[in-house]
Amino acid sequence: MNIKSMKRVINLTTRSEQKEKRRQLILWKALELFVRNGYAETKINDIAKAADMSVGLLFHYFESKEQLYEELIRIGVEGTKEPQKMEFSGPLEFFTGFLDSLFLFSSHQSWVFLMFVLVAQARRSDRTPAHIKQIAMEVDQVERSAEIIRVGQSEGIFRNGDPYALSAAFWCSVQGIMEQLAVTPDMPLPETEWLIDIIRSKG
Numbered sequence: 001m002n003i004k005s006m007k008r009v010i011n012l013t014t015r016s017e018q019k020e021k022r023r024q025l026i027l028w029k030a031l032e033l034f035v036r037n038g039y040a041e042t043k044i045n046d047i048a049k050a051a052d053m054s055v056g057l058l059f060h061y062f063e064s065k066e067q068l069y070e071e072l073i074r075i076g077v078e079g080t081k082e083p084q085k086m087e088f089s090g091p092l093e094f095f096t097g098f099l100d101s102l103f104l105f106s107s108h109q110s111w112v113f114l115m116f117v118l119v120a121q122a123r124r125s126d127r128t129p130a131h132i133k134q135i136a137m138e139v140d141q142v143e144r145s146a147e148i149i150r151v152g153q154s155e156g157i158f159r160n161g162d163p164y165a166l167s168a169a170f171w172c173s174v175q176g177i178m179e180q181l182a183v184t185p186d187m188p189l190p191e192t193e194w195l196i197d198i199i200r201s202k203g
Helices: 003-037 044-050 055-061 065-080 091-108 111-124 130-136 141-154 163-183 192-196
Strands: none
Touching (some): 003 044, 044 055, 065 111, 065 130, 091 192, 111 130
16 A cells, blocks of 8 residues: 555545544434433524534434434433343342443443433333334333342342332332433442342342
């Protein structure tokens, strides 16, 4: 490869990186506005202004506000599937491992807190476009985790009681904490063990 070709490759790489950075900026600014104002009340002009670019340039990255919203919801829903991708040696390690990872990651990436709010809003709101609401409703952590709790109960690790109700109590606590941190980011993260105690056997 000659010098001219090398320069062309470097320039293409730089332009590609700049384009990706700009795309990420649009996503995170839209996330902030959707959480603050709701999907229906957020205008494409607001997002472009927050990202410090023209509406025309924004449409170069996303065809519509709806497409932008859908991509954010997909990112959020994909994040909720992380526990299913984890390798764990037992029922207790599944929950402790997930919480440790979630709290460590979100302590450096505050947009994660907003994502919890966004997906919850999409699931609740009647103004969410139907196909996007369907994507948001794919979040099903409670039922899947209930099966793991049932195994843990048989091993004496988790407290007795309805596994589904215990799973719901655990995940609703996580959801509540993440949503509260979106509002009050200075609030300290809880200890993992405090949440594990919701499901852990005291025997």
